[in-house]
Amino acid sequence: xxxxxxxxxxxxxxxxxxxxxxxxxxxxxxxxxxxxxxxxxxxxxxxxxxxxxxxxxxxxxxxxxxxxxxxxxxxxxxxxxxxxxxxxxxxxxxxxxxxxxxxxxxxxxxxxxxxxxxxxxxxxxxxxxxxxxxxxxxxxxxxxxxxxxxxxxxxxxxxxxxxxxxxxxxxxxxxxxxxxxxxxxxxxxxxxxxxxxxxxxxxxxxxxxxxxxxxxxxxxxxxxxxxxxxxxxxxxxxxxxxxxxxxxxxxxxxxxxxxxxxxxxxxxxxxx
Numbered sequence: 001x002x003x004x005x006x007x008x009x010x011x012x013x014x015x016x017x018x019x020x021x022x023x024x025x026x027x028x029x030x031x032x033x034x035x036x037x038x039x040x041x042x043x044x045x046x047x048x049x050x051x052x053x054x055x056x057x058x059x060x061x062x063x064x065x066x067x068x069x070x071x072x073x074x075x076x077x078x079x080x081x082x083x084x085x086x087x088x089x090x091x092x093x094x095x096x097x098x099x100x101x102x103x104x105x106x107x108x109x110x111x112x113x114x115x116x117x118x119x120x121x122x123x124x125x126x127x128x129x130x131x132x133x134x135x136x137x138x139x140x141x142x143x144x145x146x147x148x149x150x151x152x153x154x155x156x157x158x159x160x161x162x163x164x165x166x167x168x169x170x171x172x173x174x175x176x177x178x179x180x181x182x183x184x185x186x187x188x189x190x191x192x193x194x195x196x197x198x199x200x201x202x203x204x205x206x207x208x209x210x211x212x213x214x215x216x217x218x219x220x221x222x223x224x225x226x227x228x229x230x231x232x233x234x235x236x237x238x239x240x241x242x243x244x245x246x247x248x249x250x251x252x253x254x255x256x257x258x259x260x261x262x263x264x265x266x267x268x269x270x271x272x
Contacts, residue, residue, distance in 0.1 A: 039149065042070040042248070043191040043232055044261035045161070048077050049088050051255045052225060058089050060256040062097040068248050068263055072147065073100055073120040074159035076193045078113045089118070103129055103145050115141025117192070119159045124149040134160070134175055136168030142176060142192075155266065156188040162195050162204065169196055169204035177211055180237075187241055188212075189266060191234040193259065211237050216245045221260040224253065234264045243267055 044065070049058045065073065078089055091102045100120035105113070106129075114131045130144040142160035149155065158176065162169045180188065190212055196204050197218070209215060218230030227247065236242045243265035253260050 038243075039071040039155070039266045040069065040263060041072040041074075041157075041189065041191060041234060041266050042068050042261050042263040043074045043076075043159070043193070043234055044068075045076040045193040045232060045257060045259035046078055046088075047257040047259060048079075050257075052223075052258055053255060056088075057256070060252060061089070062094060064248070064250070064253045064256050064261060065094075065098045065100070067250055067252070068261060070100070070120075070263065071122045071149075072155075072157060072266075074143075074157070074191050075113065075118045075120070076159075076161040077116045078118045079116045091118075094120070103143065105129065105131060105143075114143050115139055115161070117141055117143050117159045117161055119143050119145055119157060121147055127154070130179070132175065132179065134162070134168075134172040136163040136171055137165060138163045138168065140168070140172060142172075144179065146186075154186060156186055158188065158190045158192075160190065160192040160194070162193070164195055166202065166204070169194070170207060173204040173207040177207065180211055185237075188237045189234060189242065190236075191232075191262075191264075193231055194233045195231050196233075197229040197231060205233075208235070213237065213239055216242055216264070219245055219247045219262055221247050221262050223258050224255075224260045227260055232259060232262045234262060236266070241266060 046061050049061050050056050051060060095101055100122055103119040103121065103126055125148045127146040127148050132142040132144060134140040134142055140161055140163050142158055144158050146154060146156050160176065162172050194204065200206065212235040215235045220227035220230050221232040222229045234242060234245050245262055245264040248261040248263055
């Protein structure tokens, strides 16, 4: 850990400790009300549906998702990690419980996501899906999807889970940027567990900022019981596309996974 990163970490830790006793009494600052063309998006590392109490409980995950009520949702760690990947969520059951439809994938049988990533949406049409195997020592992936929402607005969504090693994150960030550079420019959001809280030249966030200029202030989301690190992110390629980012901090969310979900309001996507 470089000395330059310590002040941010210490400040987050102090703030988390100060707020810990008040979290049950204080309501999180609400996002603005959704209006025509506005979408609530969320990202959630579900930790293979194992909570901080060590219990495997997909029903808790579904309950937290219902609390959020998103229009578009990215999940990470929804499959077993190694070997023949196996999905840990019953997708039909999830649709009944949350009203969210999974983006269809090719080449997966027992798995429910692509390298653990699952993308859900409430209403609309999937125009394109690109499954990306990201480089690095660990098995990591991303889903690049173009969604045409029910009002005709089009949004490109990249759901990703970057690696634990800085070198891998740098490679993975460059691959995402290369894929976007080869496609037409359009309203795009990137969300997921990016495993990066550092800032500066060696941060993968610095690499991503070449395209994702709409990078809101970070919100600590890990660990869920005392969030200090902003590992989970929602960012956009257009300033003003994301209204703001908030952590979803409830009693159930603190137990259901070691990450808290984050959410944001997305506005002004380009018409189809």
